[in-house]
Amino acid sequence: MEDIVLHIDDVHKHFAGLHALSDVNLDIRRGETHAIIGPNGAGKSTLLNVCIGRLEPSQGKVLFEGTELTGKQPHQINQLGVVRVFQTPEIFEDLTVLENVVIPMLSKRDGAFSLNFLSRLDDQADLEGEAVKMLTDLGMGAHLQQMTSALSRGDKRRLELAMGLVQHPKLLLLDEPTAGMARADTNATIELLEQIKGTGLTIVIIEHDMHVVFSLADRITVLAGGRVIAQGTPDEIKGNPKVIEAYLGEEPV
Amino acid sequence: MLSNNKTKDVLLLVIFAVFVFSGPILMTPFGAAYPDLLQKFAIFGLFAIGFNILFGLTGYLSFGHAVFLGVGSYSAVWAFKLFSVNVIPALALAVVMSGIFALLIGFVSLRRAGIYFSILTLAFAQMSYNLAYSVLTPITNGETGLRVLRQDPRYLDAAFGAEIGAQLPPPSLFGWVMTGWSGFYFCAIMLVLGFALSMVIFRSPFGMTLRAIKSNQNRMGYTGFNTRPYLLSAFVISGMYAGLAGGLMAATDPLAGAERMQWTASGEVVLMTILGGAGTLLGPVLGAGLIKYFENIFSSYNTSILNDIFGFLPDSIQYVVVEITSLFVGEGWHLTLGLLFMIVVIFLPGGLMEGFTRIARIKGTASSKGVANSPQRDVVAESEIKATPSNTQPAE
Ligand SMILES: Nc1ncnc2c1ncn2[C@@H]1O[C@H](COP(=O)(O)OP(=O)(O)O)[C@@H](O)[C@H]1O
Numbered sequence: 223m224e225d226i227v228l229h230i231d232d233v234h235k236h237f238a239g240l241h242a243l244s245d246v247n248l249d250i251r252r253g254e255t256h257a258i259i260g261p262n263g264a265g266k267s268t269l270l271n272v273c274i275g276r277l278e279p280s281q282g283k284v285l286f287e288g289t290e291l292t293g294k295q296p297h298q299i300n301q302l303g304v305v306r307v308f309q310t311p312e313i314f315e316d317l318t319v320l321e322n323v324v325i326p327m328l329s330k331r332d333g334a335f336s337l338n339f340l341s342r343l344d345d346q347a348d349l350e351g352e353a354v355k356m357l358t359d360l361g362m363g364a365h366l367q368q369m370t371s372a373l374s375r376g377d378k379r380r381l382e383l384a385m386g387l388v389q390h391p392k393l394l395l396l397d398e399p400t401a402g403m404a405r406a407d408t409n410a411t412i413e414l415l416e417q418i419k420g421t422g423l424t425i426v427i428i429e430h431d432m433h434v435v436f437s438l439a440d441r442i443t444v445l446a447g448g449r450v451i452a453q454g455t456p457d458e459i460k461g462n463p464k465v466i467e468a469y470l471g472e473e474p475v
Numbered sequence: 476m477l478s479n480n481k482t483k484d485v486l487l488l489v490i491f492a493v494f495v496f497s498g499p500i501l502m503t504p505f506g507a508a509y510p511d512l513l514q515k516f517a518i519f520g521l522f523a524i525g526f527n528i529l530f531g532l533t534g535y536l537s538f539g540h541a542v543f544l545g546v547g548s549y550s551a552v553w554a555f556k557l558f559s560v561n562v563i564p565a566l567a568l569a570v571v572m573s574g575i576f577a578l579l580i581g582f583v584s585l586r587r588a589g590i591y592f593s594i595l596t597l598a599f600a601q602m603s604y605n606l607a608y609s610v611l612t613p614i615t616n617g618e619t620g621l622r623v624l625r626q627d628p629r630y631l632d633a634a635f636g637a638e639i640g641a642q643l644p645p646p647s648l649f650g651w652v653m654t655g656w657s658g659f660y661f662c663a664i665m666l667v668l669g670f671a672l673s674m675v676i677f678r679s680p681f682g683m684t685l686r687a688i689k690s691n692q693n694r695m696g697y698t699g700f701n702t703r704p705y706l707l708s709a710f711v712i713s714g715m716y717a718g719l720a721g722g723l724m725a726a727t728d729p730l731a732g733a734e735r736m737q738w739t740a741s742g743e744v745v746l747m748t749i750l751g752g753a754g755t756l757l758g759p760v761l762g763a764g765l766i767k768y769f770e771n772i773f774s775s776y777n778t779s780i781l782n783d784i785f786g787f788l789p790d791s792i793q794y795v796v797v798e799i800t801s802l803f804v805g806e807g808w809h810l811t812l813g814l815l816f817m818i819v820v821i822f823l824p825g826g827l828m829e830g831f832t833r834i835a836r837i838k839g840t841a842s843s844k845g846v847a848n849s850p851q852r853d854v855v856a857e858s859e860i861k862a863t864p865s866n867t868q869p870a871e
């Protein structure tokens with residue numbers, strides 16, 4: 223019996239007649255890096271939205287380590303250890319880069335609510351130290367005190383990643399973490415993700431860049447038109463005629 | 476690096492305290508150095524500091540905070556009537572009762588964000604105001620207002636055998652009376668304590684969480700925060716500040732009326748906070764002082780005073796100048812205030828504190844090491860006022 227972390231069971235999602243997801247079944251194994259690929263509009267982000275409680279599935283359910291996520295509030299899902307890194311950065315624009323990273327650490331350490339108003343932020347050396355290290359590792363050590371609204375798009379993506387990683391999730395959901403990054407940054411991110419993968423973290427990654435997918439993924443699921451059209455190891459997917467067909471008309475991969 | 480270092484904060488607090496306690500001297504050139512007015516500065520400063528913890532940090536704009544001022548005043552007067560002329564039970568009851576009211580009103584109002592939240596708080600405030608005049612007259616004494624009487628029971632005082640002379644003594648703290656200058660100094664101590672607490676909140680993980688909610692409430696959910704109890708806590712804390720302010724009003728002048736809960740009073744604290752700088756530590760106090768100054772000083776000017784001021788001008792010009800300026804004083808002080816408010820909001824959306832920061836930056840560019848470490852960091856960080864937090868539900 224395999225150790226299944228995330229069990230997506232017969233999930234459907236309709237948007238006023240549009241079938242964004244139909245009959246999606248997917249099991250994520252513990253410790254694997256699972257890539258979800260597919261053309262634009264295939265329903266990849268929608269699938270993650272269903273997982274983290276941003277969207278309710280029209281039908282079906284999602285189980286995380288046996289706990290049903292469907293119907294749970296987003297903060298409860300996050301507290302279980304399911305962490306999403308967003309495709310379009312959803313950072314705190316009025317906070318500094320460092321504060322953006324410390325915020326997720328607080329919810330990890332103190333829970334969904336804590337009336338912690340008597341301690342001082344600058345006394346939390348442990349939090350700050352880890353946040354600074356994370357940001358430095360990601361090459362953002364020079365931006366610690368900057369307001370995030372001033373960051374470049376690539377830096378915002380990296381900040382998103384840092385915000386997810388500092389929570390030490392059990393399951394990390396990455397939505398196109400390298401989109402909008404320069405080649406060098408992409409390579410740095412791959413390196414970082416390889417390191418994370420080495421720690422045994424379970425990762426679901428949506429990615430357009432096949433270079434990233436094939437260098438990281440243990441297994442790949444291909445979505446098209448809201449349906450799973452193929453699943454397998456990178457080698458199986460590369461030669462699958464259905465996949466090649468689904469990508470016809472898309473940018474060459 | 477995560478917030479100002481302690482030494483700078485202590486320094487700011489000390490400077491603040493020195494300014495507040497030397498108010499009687501500092502305000503003399505402005506003609507405002509009399510206890511009644513300085514008391515008002517301190518009391519409304521507290522009210523605005525508390526309001527800022529809700530509005531400045533979370534962005535939730537309450538239009539009904541005067542309710543808590545009223546509840547605080549009524550509670551304090553009742554404590555003077557039932558327990559003692561000592562201010563301790565009165566202020567304690569004021570804070571507790573306003574906290575309970577804030578818990579109830581906040582619990583309901585915070586089910587909505589943005590403009591709907593504001594409308595809900597306004598509705599509660601108007602409801603309380605009208606109830607105070609009608610159904611609740613046995614508690615509020617309706618239009619006459621609730622006052623302390625000589626024949627009130629004052630059970631605590633009676634139990635300790637305190638003698639009441641022919642005249643009712645004013646509220647006091649073990650002999651420290653709440654009238655005149657000694658009353659001002661008591662309010663000043665409260666203001667400094669209130670300021671210190673707000674500083675503690677601003678620098679805490681809780682305070683940063685509130686700022687993050689203001690910045691992107693949706694994201695907070697996906698980051699593992701249950702935002703509702705955070706907002707409710709901020710609402711209750713700010714309601715308790717308002718209750719304390721209301722209690723102090725009753726302590727310095729033992730009378731409570733429902734007009735304290737009118738929507739204009741709720742609006743006034745919004746103006747004070749925005750004028751001074753929402754989300755900054757000092758701004759709300761400045762805004763409160765400025766508005767109370769205008770209200771008391773400008774409104775006391777009349778044509779004969781203006782004629783005296785402009786007496787040096789030739790008669791015809793003097794007439795014109797007095798006619799024009801008289802529009803802005805006396806009853807017209809609201810016009811002056813309105814203009815000032817518009818100018819600040821248009822040119823300094825971060826309030827007066829943004830103005831000071833800009834001046835400081837121009838002067839100190841050579842030596843500045845980036846705004847992040849300056850004592851006014853939170854001024855700069857929050858110079859853009861977002862009236863309401865983003866309220867976009869996940870689109871579907
Ligand atoms: N909140 C929404 N409301 C309506 N339609 C949506 C919503 N989110 C996604 N869709 C639609 O569902 C389809 C799948 O979108 P998405 O999951 O974002 O695709 P992708 O695979 O590119 O991430 C698209 O046609 C998109 O327009």
Ligand SMILES: [Mg+2]
Nearest residue numbers: 266267268309
């Ligand atoms: Mg997408």
